[in-house]
Amino acid sequence: MERKLSLQWIKLEEVESIGLDVSMEKIDVCLSNHWQKQYYRIQNNSQAISQFSKELQEWWLNSNVPLVIESTGMFHLEATLKLSEDGWNVKEINPIITNQQIRCTIRWTKTDKTDSAILAELWQTKENELPTFSRDISTMSLRKKMSVLNFIEKTIINMQKSRNNYVKTMGMLKVDCTWLAEFDQAIEHLKNLKQEIEKSMVKETLDEEWKRKVEIFDSIYGISTLIAIICYAVFGNINFKNKKQMLAYIWLDPKLKQSWKSFSWYRLSKRWDSYIRKKLRQAAHCVTLKNCYFKSIFEREIQKWKHYTEAILTVAKKMVYIMFSLLKKNELYDENYVLNFGNANM
Secondary structure (H helix, E strand, C coil), X not given: CCCCCCCCCCCHXXXXXXXXXXXXXXXXXXXXXXXXEEEEEEXXXXXXXXXXXXXXXHCCCCCCCEEEEECCXXXXXXHHHHHHHCCCEEEEECHHHHHHHHHCCCCCCCCHHHHHHHHHHHHHHCCCCCCECXXXXXXXXXXXXXXXXXXXXXXXXXXHHHHHHHHHHHHHHCCCXXXXXXXXXHHHHHHHHHHHHHHHHHCCCCCHHHHHHHHHHHCCCCCCXXXXXXXXXXXXXXXXXXXXXXXXXXXXXXXXXXXXXXXXXXXXXXXXXXXHHHHHHHHHHHHHHHCHHHXXXXXXXXXXXXXXXXXXXXXXXXXXXXHHHHHHHCCCCCCCHHHHHCHHHC
C-alpha cells in the first residue's frame, strides 16, 4: 500500500538533503536536516516515482535540495532518470562509500531505513565529492553493452579452455569426441554475436557534443573506433579535476602502502569493471606499434628490466593522461602534440 508524503516532524523548507535507498520493489526515503529526520516508503515503479516527484513539487521543495541515490545496478535507474527529468538535483553515490560509512558506526546496523538516513547524511559530509547524475541514454546503453561483451568474452575463453582440456583428456583415454562439432558451433555463434554487438556500439547514435569526444579519443593514432567509443562511455560525461582522478576512476592506479619510514606503491587497485582495463591494455599494445612516442615509453620501461605487462600498463597510463589533456583542451591528437603537452605533465 502506498504511503502518501506526510511531513509531521520536519518542515519542508528546513530539509537539507534527501536519501533514497533503492531496492527491487521499494524505495526508502529519508528527509533530513542537522537535527531531525523523517522516513517513509514508496514503491519502485514509474507511477509511484512520478507521484513522489509531484508531491515534492506540491510541497514547494527547493529543487536545489540534493536527492542522494546509491548506484544499485539497474534498480536505481528508473528513479534516477525520472527525478532528473523533473528537474531535481539528483546525486549518484558509489556503494563503497556507504559501506565505509556503515563500518564507521558502532553496531554496523544495516537496514533499508538506516541506509536512507546514511545517504542523506553523506551529503552533509561529502558535499563536494558527490557527482550530479548526468548520464544520457546513449552512455548507459553503451555501458550495458560493455557489460554484455565482457560476459561473452569470458564465456568464450572458459568454453575454449574446457574444450581443449576435454580433447586432451579424451585423447589420452582414446575416446572419440563426436559432439565437439556442435560445441565449436556454439563458440563460433558467440564470436559472431560479439562482433554484432561491437558493430552496434560503433553505429550508436550520439549528439554532436558526444561525437566530438569520440573523435578526440579516436584521433590518437593506434586507437580503434571501438576503443574510442568505450572510452567515451567511461570518461565522456564526467568532469575530472585532474589526470590522476581520471586514472583512479578505472582503478588503474597503484595502491599506496606506508608505515613510518617505509613507503611503497604496489599492485593495481583493480576495482570497477575489468573490461575497460583490458581494452586499454589492448589499445596500449597497438599504440606502441604505431606511435613513436608511446613506443619510446615502452622501450624505456623494458630497458629498466620491467616486465612486459608493467611496461604496457605504463603506456596505458600515459595514454589516459593524454586523453585527459585532449578532453580539457577540446583538441585532436597530432604527431607533435606530445611536444606541446610537455614531459612535466606526463
